[in-house]
Amino acid sequence: MRRRNHLAWVGLWLAGASPLLAQASPPPSPPVAARPVVRSQNDLPRHSYPVPTTASALLTGDDATFNAFAAKVAADADAMLADYQIDDPETRRQLLSVRLNSQLLTGQDRAALDTAAAVRALEQKPDRKLVSGLREEALARAHLATGQFSGPAFDRAYAAAYRASLAPLPFGVVGTALRESKRNFEVNAPNVILGIVENDYEPEVKARHAIGFDAATFLIRARLYRKIYWPVRPAAIGVLRDLIAANTVTKPDIWAARDVTLSSADSLTPVVAAVWDTGVDPALYRGQMYRPIGPTGPNPYGLAFNWDQSPGAGALRPLDARHRAAYPDAVGDIAGMADMEAAIDSPAAEATRARLAALKPADASRTMDDLGFFGDYVHGTHVAGILARGNPAVRLGVIRETFYYGINEPAPTDAEVARRVAKYATIARWLKANHVRVVNMSWISTPAGYESGLESHNIGKDAAERKAIARRMFTRARNAFEAVLAANPDTLFVSAAGNSNSDNAFEEGYPSSIVAPNLIIANAVDQAGDETSFTSNGRNVVVSANGYQVPSYLPGGKTVALSGTSMAAPNVANLAAKLFALDPSLTPVEAIALIRAGASPSDDGRRHTINPKATIAMLKARPR
Numbered sequence: 001m002r003r004r005n006h007l008a009w010v011g012l013w014l015a016g017a018s019p020l021l022a023q024a025s026p027p028p029s030p031p032v033a034a035r036p037v038v039r040s041q042n043d044l045p046r047h048s049y050p051v052p053t054t055a056s057a058l059l060t061g062d063d064a065t066f067n068a069f070a071a072k073v074a075a076d077a078d079a080m081l082a083d084y085q086i087d088d089p090e091t092r093r094q095l096l097s098v099r100l101n102s103q104l105l106t107g108q109d110r111a112a113l114d115t116a117a118a119v120r121a122l123e124q125k126p127d128r129k130l131v132s133g134l135r136e137e138a139l140a141r142a143h144l145a146t147g148q149f150s151g152p153a154f155d156r157a158y159a160a161a162y163r164a165s166l167a168p169l170p171f172g173v174v175g176t177a178l179r180e181s182k183r184n185f186e187v188n189a190p191n192v193i194l195g196i197v198e199n200d201y202e203p204e205v206k207a208r209h210a211i212g213f214d215a216a217t218f219l220i221r222a223r224l225y226r227k228i229y230w231p232v233r234p235a236a237i238g239v240l241r242d243l244i245a246a247n248t249v250t251k252p253d254i255w256a257a258r259d260v261t262l263s264s265a266d267s268l269t270p271v272v273a274a275v276w277d278t279g280v281d282p283a284l285y286r287g288q289m290y291r292p293i294g295p296t297g298p299n300p301y302g303l304a305f306n307w308d309q310s311p312g313a314g315a316l317r318p319l320d321a322r323h324r325a326a327y328p329d330a331v332g333d334i335a336g337m338a339d340m341e342a343a344i345d346s347p348a349a350e351a352t353r354a355r356l357a358a359l360k361p362a363d364a365s366r367t368m369d370d371l372g373f374f375g376d377y378v379h380g381t382h383v384a385g386i387l388a389r390g391n392p393a394v395r396l397g398v399i400r401e402t403f404y405y406g407i408n409e410p411a412p413t414d415a416e417v418a419r420r421v422a423k424y425a426t427i428a429r430w431l432k433a434n435h436v437r438v439v440n441m442s443w444i445s446t447p448a449g450y451e452s453g454l455e456s457h458n459i460g461k462d463a464a465e466r467k468a469i470a471r472r473m474f475t476r477a478r479n480a481f482e483a484v485l486a487a488n489p490d491t492l493f494v495s496a497a498g499n500s501n502s503d504n505a506f507e508e509g510y511p512s513s514i515v516a517p518n519l520i521i522a523n524a525v526d527q528a529g530d531e532t533s534f535t536s537n538g539r540n541v542v543v544s545a546n547g548y549q550v551p552s553y554l555p556g557g558k559t560v561a562l563s564g565t566s567m568a569a570p571n572v573a574n575l576a577a578k579l580f581a582l583d584p585s586l587t588p589v590e591a592i593a594l595i596r597a598g599a600s601p602s603d604d605g606r607r608h609t610i611n612p613k614a615t616i617a618m619l620k621a622r623p624r
Contacts, residue, residue: 035085040508042447042471044084044091046463047076047213055201055211056194059219059226066223067106073216074102089122090502094217100136101220104228107149109140116140124606125531127177128501130169135181135236138162139228150231159235166239171247176526176548177533179343182240185233186340189357193222195364199372203408208458214448215455244343251528255546260578260612261390268393268581273438273573274302274431275387276399277380279316281555284381288388289315290395292434303430304400308410309419315398316555317377323370327556330374335560342549342561365407373405378554382562383442385552386570393581397436399427401443411457412450417473421480428487436488437580440573442496442566445481446509447474478510485516492580492588494573496565497523498536505538515540518588520576520595522610524548524568529600529609535565537606542592543599544609545571575612579619586619594618 038044049072051058058066077098086092096119103112116133123129142157143149166178201215211219229236262268272290282289282301289301298304298313306312319327336352339345359367380400388394404410431439450470460466485493495511498504504512504521512521524535524547532548547568549561572595579591586594598615599608 035083038084038086038088038091040506041091042467042508044080044086046467047073047216048210048463049073049212049216050210051205052209055197055205055215055219059194059197059222067102069216070098070102070105070220070223073213073220074098076213077217088503088506089124090500091506093119093122098217098220100133101224104136104139105220105224107143109144112140113137125501125533127174127530128533131166131174131177131181134162134165135229137165139232142232149228155232155235158232159239162236163239163242166243171243172249172251173530175244175247175251176530178240178243180341180533182237182244182343183337183340185229185237185240186353187337187356188225188230189359190226190230191359191361191364192356192368193226194361195359195366195368197222198365199368199407204452204456204458207456212452212455212463214452251526251530253527254529254609255527258611258613259390260616262392262578262581264392266582268391269584270393270395271391271438271577271580271584272395272397272434272436273387273440273577274397274399274436275380275384275570276427276439276441277383277401277443278376278403279304279314279380279400280384280396280398281381281553281557282315282398284553284555284557285384285388285396288392288394288396290397290434292397292430299398299400301396302398302400303427304398305402305423307402307404309416309423312400312402315400316381317400317402319377323373323377326370327374327377330370331378331554331556331558331560333371334374334378334554334562335558338549338561338563341563369406376403376405379442379566381555382552382560383440383566383570386550386567387438387440387573387577389552389574391574391578391581394577397434399430399439409453409456411459412453412470412473414473417476420477424477424480424484428484431484431488431491436491437584438573438577439491439493440570441493441511442564442569444496444498444507444509444512445474445477446507447471448507450474474508478514481510482514482516485514485519489518490588491518492573492576492591493519494569494576495519495521496569497521497538497541499524499534499564499566500536501534502536503538504536505540507536512536513538513540518592520572520592522547522565522568522572523607524563524565525607525609529602529607531602531607532563534563535568542596542608543572544568544607547571572610575610575615578612578616582616582619 077095081095100112100115116136120132123132138158138161141161142154145157146153148154204211299315301315304312304314332348333352336348339349384396447470450473451466454460454466454470460469497512521541522543522545523537523541524532525544526532526548545568547565548563550567551559551561554560576591579586594615598611598618600611601608
């Protein structure tokens, strides 16, 4: 569960192969070797790039040096596309984006237009199919028209091109994506980007004077944003603000009609539902917190673990003096970011915009560190409120995780993995001993997280060895986690699919890539049941649930609407807990079948959106 921050936007493209022309008498050709098939991220080659100074100096340095660096990274991306059969479309888009961004940085406008159009052909989600690449196309067209990358003439040309491409689109389909674009333009200030680089990538450069492929592609996106997007930002925001204001029709909300609120009149049985997350503020859920069987430990409502996997204390992570003082402002920023995502020009949104735009370089790293820290701090409490909603029979248990935040995160080690394995065994025993029926898991652990940690500390003689070490560590941890599921067949585990718009099986992260009879994976739709732009998918994603602007509590009691598959999963866990409260004899397999049977299929069959009212009606109609 090692994490990295990322910019919210990315441009992508697809290189296509031209068919061979038929010839009357074709000459004999040597046999073509089959390309290796890439079935997961582990099958891709690894690359490393020297950085003689610092990542920040490279990002902000001269064009000749940076463009040479970007050309090498783009060549490696092209080679992976040419030399490997990559069936995952999101991976192809990510690789192709390197070429697109390099083309835009170096003024290869006509090539960039072709690339952006090819990316669009890869998209599957309705909104991304329409809006993908339009920002990049507007840059290329403005540069073609003016020969400049900044200045009033370029800004006018960019705004005209961007407006012309967006105006004909059906706002009901693309409105959410445009609101997200506006938010991204507003928050990704140059010094915010520098803060991300300092926190996430500078340790790797300091350790080995080089960076890996993922960090390199981030720097290319960041360079494009700093150099071209930031100067044209006011024009872009103006276009988006006008379109959003002109289309104020609110999408229909399907969830109020589908929701079910239980009461004591329903003859309920108490249900223990564990929030396996970053902690819960128990003061907000009085009467709904679970008291475990037997003597209570440092967490009176369950278990707690520190970032190094050792036992911890408290249902909610304790704050030091500095974080206690910073928390009120952090709550304002969280609310402001949520309002910006929904294109709500609230005082909170304006205050957050102004603060991020005015960040000084010396403050950027600390600010980004705090945003990450508090994003985790509030996460579990927000999830708990969604899980507990409308169910007086729910009893919330807490399995509290702690994520490391700050520069120089300690390297992953075999000792840490051993503690993680022991932690999972402890959790398995606790779940069984306390007859926990539902567990919500809105988190992910990936092999890439281990690999980036090894890179940051220059562990392994080369990228291939780091990949092998990371795979060994990750596999041991994943196997131990799967043992938790196997040891608790009467518990229904609910996992978030992820927010990277990818195939969770390709990423291999757990829990979301695991298939088990007592595990259900949920991705995110919005208030109208339309697929969100960020949600990941995969063959083992069973249902979709509301994951856009979902209101719940933050520690201390403020209500804020947040988005993500982290919010979709507890909506499914909420329904599961209600089913068990109404009929405690249900097995997890039966509960999953009811949830799926009551869900509404999309027209294309790609999604099955939960309908709690229909599912509970099916339960009540079953013969007793």
